Amino acid sequence: MLFRSVLMDLIYWLLLLKAPHVGVRTFYKALKHFETPEQVFLASKSERKECGLFRQAALDYLENQDHSVVQADLDWVKSDDCHIVTLIDESYPKQLKTISDPPPLLYIRGSVECLSKTQFAIVGSRNPTPGGKQNAYQFSQELSRAGMIITSGMASGIDAQAHIGALEVDCPTIAVCGTGLDRIYPAKHKSLAHQISLKGALVSEFCIGTSPIANNFPRRNRIISGLSLGTLVVEASIKSGTMITAKLAADQGREVFAIPSSIHNPLSQGCHQLIKQGAKLVDTINDIIEELPIDLKSSTKPLNVSNCTNSVDKTPFVLLKYLSYEAMTIDKMVEKSGLSPQVITQELLLLELENRVEKASGSAYALTK
Secondary structure, three states: OHHHHHHHHHHHHHHHHOOOOOOHHHHHHHHHHHOOHHHHHHOOHHHHHHOOOOOHHHHHHHHHOOHHHHHHHHHHOOOOOEEEEEOOOOOOOHHHHOOOOOOOEEEEEEOOHHHHOOEEEEEOOOOOOHHHHHHHHHHHHHHHHOOOEEEEOOOOOHHHHHHHHHHHOOOOEEEEOOOOOOOOOOHHHHHHHHHHHHHOEEEEOOOOOOOOOOOHHHHHHHHHHHHOOEEEEOOOOOOOHHHHHHHHHHHOOOEEEEOOOOOOOHHHHHHHHHHHOOOEEOOOHHHHHOOOOOOOOOOOOOOOOOOOOOOHHHOOOHHHHHOOOOOEEHHHHHHHHOOOHHHHHHHHHHHHHOOOEEEEEOOEEEEOO
């Protein structure tokens, strides 16, 4: 009976959020007026109309109560690693509740618990310089070692490097997605998404089946910054989604950090503007840790912040010397290199994102021709 009660509560939350023209603000106004999503549906037709919150399309939808519209969500959540958490659940991250417009519910694939741990966001350009990639990767590793969970948006470029940096040191990372969690965007990050869900979590406020829609990505940025104590901008142009995230972080009362670089690098302009506006200039991990209101394992070894002339190709990959243009299975790589399957999988993921290896078939990989 308890399970049935919880399930019915969830169904009403899902149904109300899928009503036409009902966004986050209208949802919370309805919650304030009717107290629970269930009461919205149990109210009379005249009560729903007289409250003045719903347009005619929404009133018709609420009257029909077609439960089939949430069936895909209910089927998805049956998997052991899939969860839907509402704002009133104890497992909903408290840090996210403090923002002005927290998502009423979260779809989570992976660990629900890691969302309530100390997080730090690393964001930046989808088309960074090699030095920018290296900075995102290194800062992610050092901050992960210091005890923070790295949160980002799983986009190409800086986001991906931030996630990979955390995974490479065997630490969890959280990806906030702008699609339903049954859709991976960009598609080339399918392997990365799988690794993130095993070690940390994929998170979205968008229902199952939601395709990549341009307007959804700026909207999800408030969750990236809202979950985190602070946000580090690695590289960004003036007009970019990254700058939206930085503004959201500042508006939410979070710390904003930025890495400077050459004035001749167009992707330095966003960071330099943020620094002029009060973001903290960063060149070591300690610049970040000393500003955060928690006790972390501070690194005494300063990071070597890369400039845009450094090449990511200089990053040492132990696995490269064992690979060739002929396909090799992971088992064979373990045998030849002596590395663990986990280390090999993580290196392959990074090499694949850099287009230096390609998947041949099954668990076999070869150097990119």
